[in-house]
Amino acid sequence: MDSITRYFHLVEEKPQLFAPSEHVPLCLDEGTLRAFSASTGKPVGVVYDNSPYYLVVADLCIKPDGQLYTYARVIYPHTESNGVVVIPRMGDRFGLLSIFRHPPRCESGGEFPRGYAEDLTPAENAAKELREEIGAQVDPSQLVYLGDLQTDTGLSAGRVQVYLAPITQAAVPEDNGEGIHGLQWVTQDELMERVANGTISDGLTLSAFLQYLSHTGMGQHAPR
Numbered sequence: 491m492d493s494i495t496r497y498f499h500l501v502e503e504k505p506q507l508f509a510p511s512e513h514v515p516l517c518l519d520e521g522t523l524r525a526f527s528a529s530t531g532k533p534v535g536v537v538y539d540n541s542p543y544y545l546v547v548a549d550l551c552i553k554p555d556g557q558l559y560t561y562a563r564v565i566y567p568h569t570e571s572n573g574v575v576v577i578p579r580m581g582d583r584f585g586l587l588s589i590f591r592h593p594p595r596c597e598s599g600g601e602f603p604r605g606y607a608e609d610l611t612p613a614e615n616a617a618k619e620l621r622e623e624i625g626a627q628v629d630p631s632q633l634v635y636l637g638d639l640q641t642d643t644g645l646s647a648g649r650v651q652v653y654l655a656p657i658t659q660a661a662v663p664e665d666n667g668e669g670i671h672g673l674q675w676v677t678q679d680e681l682m683e684r685v686a687n688g689t690i691s692d693g694l695t696l697s698a699f700l701q702y703l704s705h706t707g708m709g710q711h712a713p714r
Contacts, residue, residue, distance in 0.1 A: 496522050496573030497547065500565065502599055507565060508646055517550040517558060526550055530561050542567055543606050544646075564646035568607040574616040575604040575639070575698045578624060580657045585624060586690075588660075588672030599689040600674060602698055604650070612651040618708035624660040624673055632656055636701040641693060652698045 491498070491663065498520060508516060517523065527534040538546035544567075548560045566572035578585035584683045586600035605619040613630035620626040634654040641650060662673050676684070684690045 501644035517553045566648045573606045573650045574695045576616045577654045579658045583675040586674045590669040601692045601695045616653045626660040652701045
């Protein structure tokens with residue numbers, strides 16, 4: 491199945507992601523897509539399949555003057571939830587992973603555990619990520635849901651659920667295979683200082699921490 495044929499299968503599978511708009515209209519004529527790709531040499535359709543995690547799609551969009559252009563985006567197999575981020579809290583301290591990230595090829599300044607969606611409920615997925623990344627055993631019913639995030643609406647339609655997790659013990663498994671090599675426990679003031687000085691720059695961690703603060707009256711009352 492070529493990229494454009496796969497694209498139209500995706501249109502049928504997830505029509506809400508190809509909804510009409512007067513502001514950014516899509517060209518959904520197969521002949522036009524194939525002619526554009528052939529004449530410009532630009533790939534159109536499903537240009538990269540990294541299942542079961544995500545697809546990279548190059549849509550053909552229409553400018554107000556009628557000119558065609560491509561706009562790439564990421565589409566996840568789970569439309570309502572493409573992952574979770576979990577804030578581990580032990581007493582008055584928050585757990586931050588020490589982790590080397592491949593995309594920027596550098597050490598992260600500290601991140602909350604997270605992971606892609608799987609065939610689990612978001613809470614079950616959050617508990618699984620805690621077990622795999624920090625060795626914490628948490629019942630999904632103990633997790634506190636804080637809200638949803640859309641991490642980059644210019645890149646994808648993905649939604650991530652945020653949870654607060656009460657932790658009593660944790661230890662990073664040596665064979666995690668994800669670049670995780672440590673776990674730091676910091677107070678809220680220390681965490682905020684790291685945000686302020688730019689040590690923590692991971693978008694999901696920053697957004698999840700803001701969700702937490704918004705639920706606690708900027709940290710005055712912790713949710714139970």
